Amino acid sequence: MVRAIMVQGTGSNVGKSLLVAGLARAFTRRGLRVAPFKPQNMSNNAAVTEDGGEIGRAQALQARAAGRVPISDMNPVLLKPESETGAQLIVQGRRVATQEAGRYQRKKGSLLKPVLESFARLCADADLVVIEGAGSPAETNLRRGDIANMGFACAAGVPVVLVGDIDRGGVIAQIVGTKAVLEPVDLSCIAGFAINRFRGDLSLFDEGRDDIARRTGWPCLGVIPWFSDAWKLPAEDMMDIASRNGGACKVAVPHLPRMANFDDLDPLAAEPAVTLDIVAPGRTLPGDADLVLIPGSKSTRADLAFLRSQGWDIDLQAHVRRGGHVMGLCGGYQMLGRRIEDPYGVDGAAGSDMALGLLDVTTVMSADKQVIQRAATALPGGEPVSGYEIHMGRTTGPDCARGWLSVDGAVEGAASASGRVRGSYLHGLFASDDFRASYLAGLGHGSDLAYEASVDTTLDALADHLERHLDLEQLLALAAVPALPDQSSS
Structure with missing residues (x-):
């Protein structure tokens, strides 16, 4: 009983x-x-x-x-x-x-x-x-x-x-x-x-x-x-998100008011090679960051406006000019494009916003919500990745031709010509040990963490x-x- x-x-x-x-x-x-x-x-x-x-x-x-x-x-x-x-x-x-x-x-x-x-x-x-x-x-x-x-x-x-x-x-x-x-x-x-x-x-x-x-x-x-x-366990609440001192690889994350699905940060926080810097409002994005990661958002357009109000858009441009890497996941991916179109007011009042312009893509919001688990392969290395999508909106544009994930035989994500700016709708990427090690190696750092086993x-x-x-x-x-x-x- x-x-x-x-x-x-x-x-x-x-x-x-x-x-x-x-x-x-x-x-x-x-x-x-x-x-x-x-x-x-x-x-x-x-x-x-x-x-x-x-x-x-x-x-x-x-x-x-x-x-x-x-x-x-x-x-x-x-x-x-x-x-x-x-x-x-x-x-x-x-x-x-x-x-x-x-x-x-x-x-x-x-x-x-x-x-x-x-x-x-x-x-x-x-x-x-x-x-x-x-x-x-x-x-x-x-x-x-x-x-x-x-x-x-x-x-x-x-x-x-x-x-x-x-x-x-x-x-x-x-x-x-x-x-x-x-x-x-x-x-x-x-x-x-x-x-x-x-x-x-x-x-x-x-x-x-x-x-x-x-x-x-x-x-x-x-x-x-x-x-x-x-x-070391996945955080549920934004109150639990904290910077974590680790190794020489610095990953900076702007703390947005409506951050969502921030479990993407957990494997990086656990990684001995990584120092995770959650950048609070009022601070500039650190100039010595190897990677700026823009996380998911429950209100992409509102968080984009907040990001601009902090001057972080200017910091991002300077970071890219210095040769730094940027990754946007889900809402963060949408922010990296040229525009976010919201004709039906799915994400606030109906309208259109200029985005950050670091990727040549445009997002159109729609009421259809994509909620699905995914198995993928990273390109070009072939590292297996498992994760999930949970978003509203569709992103298209020339930089999607440089998608860096293969999902069900189709290319997903987008990348700049230099490859240093990337975006994807796939959450959970960094929990895959082989992908995380490969990505950190591209930043000049090593990894030997078995994340899932550590959980x-x-x-x-x-x-x-x-x-x-x-x-x-x-x-x-x-x-x-x-x-x-x-x-x-x-």
Whole structure:
């Protein structure tokens, strides 16, 4: 009989995603069939499933930790922010609409049905479902119609472990304060708490741990020290993107407001040969960069305007004149062309923008969204590459004749006459060890990193970490048989 447990946090970015990944790996190693689940996610870092659906990148990592192929049911509602007040709505892997935040808040309760349907399908093929909440259940203004935290937990009859982040300070108030604002029906779901990201001597928090237990009546499942290798795992949130000092090869990345699918940066951050420099607004692009990489974007035209407002377009021109290399991926590829045409207002108000002019190509935006996994071959070296496309718009022009990838027998991407400026729609290029080594060699640097193997090694280390510091036996005992919806009429 399947059981389920939900990890909720006292706030955003308290480490829920990482904890669920570690739990998935730990319980899978114990012989259980584990499935990760997140009812609602908000992220522009999406993964593509085999059937062409979209889910949060964190759920794809959690699936990997559980030894499963990622499927759309693992994250049935995904919000991809496009502006300060609007987001693209993905339901069970498919784009449904773009909605303003106010309208979504009023209508989100109607999504509980597909959320529970996806949850039930996962439960049919698992011994244990480990569920990740979103944000915090203490945001009482969001409780009505909630599908992300207690709204889901109550509807599915799933017990909750509440996690606080001691590194940000005030963890006693985080947890005790959450108890103070929750309604009795929500409090009845909470089965225990845990403290994450402790630094130093664990015994120094014994009194604080016991005080929380006394004030809440909840058992403590553990105090988890800071996991120092967390940076080696794919990041989900832009808050997790950071520069990383490494070797002599400097890769500069302008930090755009709507960066998307920035998992392209993870293999470079892990590469000992590479120093990854995330260039914050207000800084110039470094003059000693070997490569400037322009990442994907959820709002290409808006991010292009932002890039110009920072003067980074001028920095790019100077970088190219000095003989530097530039790569644009997805939205970054579109920015490198001559123009971006948007006749139907797919990416903002209808109109046309001059792009950076580093590639002789033009992009025309369209409502058709390409979401697909790809196997490719790099040209001319023949290195195998696997990745995915997730974009709206089509790019054509003379520089496409110098495409540098072969996908299903067709040439993909574009390159300048010098070959130093390249663009492609294929995400995930740098995760392919042979391609990454070849590309870095072209910049004059070596590589001996086995990236995918390093991710699995880190997941095992994370599971070991939780085995030492979290009471997994008690957590498993708290997991309960969920209240599943009747699927017979679906």
